[in-house]
Amino acid sequence: MEAAAKTRYSKALMKFSGTSDGDARGLVTPLTRIQMVVHLQAVELFTYCTAEQMVRIASIARQKNFRAGEEIYAANDPAETMFCIAAGAVALVRADGGERRLGPKEIFGVEEILSDRLRGESAWARDDTVTLAVDAEDFFELLSNNIEIVKALFRQLQRQPATAPASAPAPVEVER
Numbered sequence: 001m002e003a004a005a006k007t008r009y010s011k012a013l014m015k016f017s018g019t020s021d022g023d024a025r026g027l028v029t030p031l032t033r034i035q036m037v038v039h040l041q042a043v044e045l046f047t048y049c050t051a052e053q054m055v056r057i058a059s060i061a062r063q064k065n066f067r068a069g070e071e072i073y074a075a076n077d078p079a080e081t082m083f084c085i086a087a088g089a090v091a092l093v094r095a096d097g098g099e100r101r102l103g104p105k106e107i108f109g110v111e112e113i114l115s116d117r118l119r120g121e122s123a124w125a126r127d128d129t130v131t132l133a134v135d136a137e138d139f140f141e142l143l144s145n146n147i148e149i150v151k152a153l154f155r156q157l158q159r160q161p162a163t164a165p166a167s168a169p170a171p172v173e174v175e176r
Contacts (some may be wrong), residue, residue: 031063031086036132039086042105047159048152060138066125068095077110078121081133088129094121101126113139 030149031039040046064083066072072083075095083090084107092100092108100121102108112119113136129171143150 031130031132031146033058036063039105039132040084043084043107044105045107045110045153045156048155049149050152053146053152056142056149057134058132060136060142061132064131064133066129066131068125068127068129070125072123072125072131073109073119075119075122077164079109079117079119079136081135082107082109082113082139083123083131083133086130088124088131090131091124091126092121093124096141128165 016080034057037051040057041049041051041054046057049057056132061084066088066162072090073081075093082167085102085104087104090102090106090108092102108120111117143153
């Protein structure tokens, strides 16, 4: 990584993790559990979760770092993990070339996990990116034992407008 980019990235990391040096791989100081909770609480999906519930969610999250340009997952991969962006940016790229950009406090990969679908788009780190990754199996196990978290997630999901999947066919008009 060139020196200027490394300096910019290090400064961004200092804002959220208290680190003073590092890159997106092994040199970033790992986030503490409290820092993970703070990042996860900022994600809209977890709006209605209590602090105690957030600690439980943070307990199954792991920090996963990606360098700029690195693939996070490919379209049609099994959906095994959801990701919360702590720092950096991610591009979600559809097969038709359309792209959606996400940044800190945003989460991706949730829809496929909840619907048990293959990935509908590929995900790439646009910048050096730090995420909190939650494996689907761990997430469902946590939900199976914590109905209050399930209720909090449903409250938030009800608030979100329904969106058609990127690959959904256009409606067809039927002549009568």
